[in-house]
Amino acid sequence: MVTKEEIQRLANLIKIEINETEKYVEQVDKVIRYFDTLDKISSTEEIFSQDLALENLRPDEHIPYKEKLIEKLKNSKGTFVKAPKLI
Amino acid sequence: MRLSVSATEYRDQIRNGTVTVEEFVSKTLEKIKKVDEQIHAFITVNDDAINQARNLDKKLKAKEKVGACLGMPISIKDNICTKGIKTTCASKLLQDFVAPYDATVISRLKAEDAIIIGKTNLDEFAMGLTTEFSCYGPTKNPWNIDYVPGGSSGGSAAAVSACESIVSLGSDTGGSVRNPASFCSVFGLKPTYGLVSRYGLVSYANSIEQIGPMARTVEDIAFLMNIIAGQDPNDNTTIDSGAVDYVDDLDVGISGKKIGVVSEMMGEGEQKEVTESTRNAISKLEELGADCEEISISEVLHSVAAYYTLTAAEASSNLARYDNIRYGYDFGVEGFEFNAYISRSRKNFGDEVIRRMLLGTYVLSSGYFGKYYMKAQQVRSLIKTQVERAFQKVDLLISPTVPSMPFKLGEKINDELALFRLDVNTVTANLANIPAISVPFEVKNGLPIGIQLFAGHLQEKLLFQAAHALSKLTKLPESPI
Numbered sequence: 001m002v003t004k005e006e007i008q009r010l011a012n013l014i015k016i017e018i019n020e021t022e023k024y025v026e027q028v029d030k031v032i033r034y035f036d037t038l039d040k041i042s043s044t045e046e047i048f049s050q051d052l053a054l055e056n057l058r059p060d061e062h063i064p065y066k067e068k069l070i071e072k073l074k075n076s077k078g079t080f081v082k083a084p085k086l087i
Numbered sequence: 088m089r090l091s092v093s094a095t096e097y098r099d100q101i102r103n104g105t106v107t108v109e110e111f112v113s114k115t116l117e118k119i120k121k122v123d124e125q126i127h128a129f130i131t132v133n134d135d136a137i138n139q140a141r142n143l144d145k146k147l148k149a150k151e152k153v154g155a156c157l158g159m160p161i162s163i164k165d166n167i168c169t170k171g172i173k174t175t176c177a178s179k180l181l182q183d184f185v186a187p188y189d190a191t192v193i194s195r196l197k198a199e200d201a202i203i204i205g206k207t208n209l210d211e212f213a214m215g216l217t218t219e220f221s222c223y224g225p226t227k228n229p230w231n232i233d234y235v236p237g238g239s240s241g242g243s244a245a246a247v248s249a250c251e252s253i254v255s256l257g258s259d260t261g262g263s264v265r266n267p268a269s270f271c272s273v274f275g276l277k278p279t280y281g282l283v284s285r286y287g288l289v290s291y292a293n294s295i296e297q298i299g300p301m302a303r304t305v306e307d308i309a310f311l312m313n314i315i316a317g318q319d320p321n322d323n324t325t326i327d328s329g330a331v332d333y334v335d336d337l338d339v340g341i342s343g344k345k346i347g348v349v350s351e352m353m354g355e356g357e358q359k360e361v362t363e364s365t366r367n368a369i370s371k372l373e374e375l376g377a378d379c380e381e382i383s384i385s386e387v388l389h390s391v392a393a394y395y396t397l398t399a400a401e402a403s404s405n406l407a408r409y410d411n412i413r414y415g416y417d418f419g420v421e422g423f424e425f426n427a428y429i430s431r432s433r434k435n436f437g438d439e440v441i442r443r444m445l446l447g448t449y450v451l452s453s454g455y456f457g458k459y460y461m462k463a464q465q466v467r468s469l470i471k472t473q474v475e476r477a478f479q480k481v482d483l484l485i486s487p488t489v490p491s492m493p494f495k496l497g498e499k500i501n502d503e504l505a506l507f508r509l510d511v512n513t514v515t516a517n518l519a520n521i522p523a524i525s526v527p528f529e530v531k532n533g534l535p536i537g538i539q540l541f542a543g544h545l546q547e548k549l550l551f552q553a554a555h556a557l558s559k560l561t562k563l564p565e566s567p568i
Contacts, residue, residue, distance in 0.1 A: 002449070006449070007445065010445050010448045010449055010452070011445065013448050013452075014403060014407070014433075014444045014445070014448050015410075015426060015429045015430045015433060016430055016433045016434060016436065016441055016444065017427075017430040017431055017433070017434045018441065024441070024442065024445060027503060028442065028445050028449065030503060030504065031395070031442075031446055031503060031504075032446070032449065032459075034392055034395075034504060034507065035392050035395070035396055035450070035459050035463075037389060037392050038389060038392050038396065038458075038459060038462040038466060039458060039462060040389075041389065041462050041465050041466055041469070045465040045468060045469055046465075046468060047464045047465055047467075047468050048468045048471060052323055052324060056320075056323070057320075057323060058320035058323075065187070067187065069187060072185060072187065074183075084422070084423055084428065085421070085422040085423065086422070086423050086424075086425045086428055087422055087423065087424055087425065
């Protein structure tokens with residue numbers, strides 16, 4: 001059974017303020033119970049991982065970007081960005 | 088002028104001058120204006136489309152070289168980055184986001200002179216299968232606006248079905264292209280994993296998702312794949328598929344091919360009409376000379392649980408980047424405690440997204456990792472093995488695309504497990520990295536039914552030939568809108 005404390009802890013981990021904890025407890029629990037069917041799988045099954053070829057990576061080059069990204073921001077002035085004060 | 092043309096017909100008409108790009112594009116924009124208030128397939132319509140059309144007409148007139156799309160209007164799911172046009176993912180967190188670059192699929196289409204007519208609606212971050220989880224409100228099914236269009240690429244499917252664009256690009260993580268294709272009576276392809284670059288696709292579950300085309304004919308799907316498939320230095324999961332022309336030899340038929348009917352995807356828990364349609368498709372394929380036999384892929388029974396475990400886990404990690412610092416919206420400048428600032432902004436994720444992030448974090452947390460995440464990976468491996476074994480016996484697999492016909496808006500929105508069950512036939516292709524296509528097959532009581540065909544790794548050409556053969560047997564009405 002998923003508990004209210006667990007949901008609060010998860011919400012803190014993913015940094016989301018949630019108000020209706022009860023609702024999420026019920027919904028997450030329902031889905032987790034469904035995921036429990038996975039537990040019937042024999043745990044000796046080998047896992048295939050997808051190996052990526054590492055020889056054909058793109059060259060590590062600087063690609064100049066001509067447009068000014070700062071101009072796309074809403075609160076910018078010259079080369080400054082206005083941002084909230086974070087403590 | 089008919090808007091319900093295929094890409095091939097459109098290109099012929101432009102080439103022989105029966106219609107200009109501007110005429111076609113402006114007529115398309117008129118259609119969007121007329122019907123989209125009801126259907127709501129689009130989040131953003133491209134204001135510049137008409138100028139681009141005029142420029143192409145000038146080039147055509149001056150006999151300058153113009154790319155293969157010849158100004159064809161194409162709609163794009165709003166989780167694929169388009170330079171200069173908003174990419175919102177139907178999320179409040181990205182409501183003003185304008186990507187400074189094009190996704191690889193977009194630059195390839197632009198190089199062939201396609202015109203992006205607009206960005207289509209989806210479930211927030213592509214999480215859902217009804218397009219009801221969009222922060223901009225749901226898309227409606229053009230066949231009956233009381234019904235869902237499927238999802239998550241519901242806007243793309245509706246736009247193609249209602250002739251608001253000739254073709255579209257969606258993304259498919261667990262059926263998000265094929266499910267709405269089936270519900271809206273269009274073709275939709277989930278390509279082999281790695282065949283199409285994901286560069287510029289906003290990540291949801293990287294190890295599983297693919298961008299896929301949606302269209303009104305198989306030939307158009309093949310035509311789009313000729314443009315968008317291929318290796319990309321910006322996505323090192325792309326694979327070298329050789330120089331395949333998917334349009335060539337589409338018409339060879341399927342005589343002598345072996346088709347496996349997946350037992351776990353037939354009958355049980357399925358709507359009667361859907362089973363009947365599938366049986367009908369199977370017997371028609373047999374008449375064409377295909378050899379159909381039942382085949383079992385037993386792990387299909389665990390596929391949905393494994394799929395949701397893996398995608399929730401990947402999503403919870405992918406969505407961690409939305410901290411409202413690099414992307415996001417204004418908050419005013421009063422002081423915030425660092426964590427409070429992030430969690431307050433992230434409150435703006437929709438319910439479904441929050442649910443999946445909670446689930447993803449749960450299955451990855453210590454104590455549960457082995458019980459869920461590792462088990463899900465094992466199921467994925469088992470499915471791959473079983474699918475490979477099946478393709479040693481048969482050339483193709485067949486099933487209904489979705490076990491149900493389109494249903495009414497709101498009908499299943501609060502029943503997570505009922506929605507999960509709709510994914511049972513589609514997720515196998517994603518977990519096994521193989522291609523699958525939904526073919527519009529019948530319309531019953533005014534609502535469409537699609538049939539799904541699967542082929543082995545990189546066997547898209549064979550898949551298209553089979554889909555083409557099947558589609559030639561159908562004579563479907565156009566959507567009423």
